[in-house]
């Protein structure tokens with residue numbers, strides 16, 4: 001048996017937390033041979049801490065063999081101490097009629113504080129995955145506070161969008177989900193994101209040879225994936241939670257599995273026209289556990305270039321909006 005990994009989770013008593021923690025403790029995130037210690041962090045609010053106690057009781061009641069300990073705290077310094085993975089979920093979700101960027105000023109502050117504390121107390125090999133919205137810019141904010149941990153250790157989640165895109169392509173083509181590969185998300189986790197359908201494959205052929213309806217690919221497909229979060233809020237009255245937790249399991253699992261190619265939001269290296277100061281979704285290949293390289297060189301047609309430019313513009317604007325927080 002390996003030594004336990006310390007996994008810090010913020011917002012642990014929230015909606016996503018309630019779906020996420022059980023998947024981590026069962027081995028879905030780090031595999032069946034990897035024990036974990038959950039370090040659960042909540043806001044210093046009585047109701048939230050009380051709810052967290054209930055969640056911890058349920059974790060105990062699952063008798064997960066891989067779960068070797070639970071820390072519950074409202075002190076980030078305690079919760080992030082020696083953490084190998086810091087999963088930053090805790091933040092306000094948007095309500096109906098809001099865009100994720102409307103959360104920036106409120107949620108951004110959380111990530112300033114947490115970025116500083118993680119840098120000070122987490123393990124030397126710490127990795128950070130940001131889910132709290134707007135995820136790309138919050139990730140950039142957290143990374144901006146780090147002096148010890150390099151920026152590539154900070155990633156944000158666009159995996160929910162990748163999973164949504166895979167599912168939509170499979171439905172349209174009338175094939176099983178597992179026949180769809182290489183659909184990657186570029187840019188912001190917002191309606192401007194670009195699911196690059198031209199590089200996807202279905203049953204081993206180019207997706208565009210199977211789905212020849214270009215108007216659907218450029219219109220309803222991009223729109224459905226980009227606005228799926230809002231559609232779920234409209235239907236459920238609350239933002240996606242189980243599918244978000246599932247996507248975070250995929251994000252971290254694939255980052256821990258060398259050779260896997262998947263979409264995550266990372267610090268731009270200027271490729272695909274992204275400003276080098278923003279965190280943008282793009283395809284990466286996991287190299288060693290927790291590390292990755294950006295995959296360069298996917299050709300982009302004029303439509304794709306215009307979508308990349310639009311999502312980059314939004315990321316640059318979000319960065320400008322929080323510039324005063326970064327200093």
Ligand code: NAD
Nearest residue numbers: 011013014015016042043048090091092093131132133244
């Ligand atoms: P929620 O309101 O149910 O839970 C959030 C939890 O975070 C609450 O329990 C709250 O007390 C806690 N919290 C707030 N500030 C905190 C802090 N400083 N430290 C620790 N905990 C804190 O919300 P949710 O539905 O679980 O969503 C959480 C976030 O994830 C939202 O911002 C939401 O928009 C985002 N989200 C992102 C994606 C994505 O794909 N990136 C998908 C779904 C949701």
Ligand code: LMR
Nearest residue numbers: 094133228229230239240
């Ligand atoms: C989602 O994509 O479902 C989440 O980011 C929640 C939201 O606000 O849309």
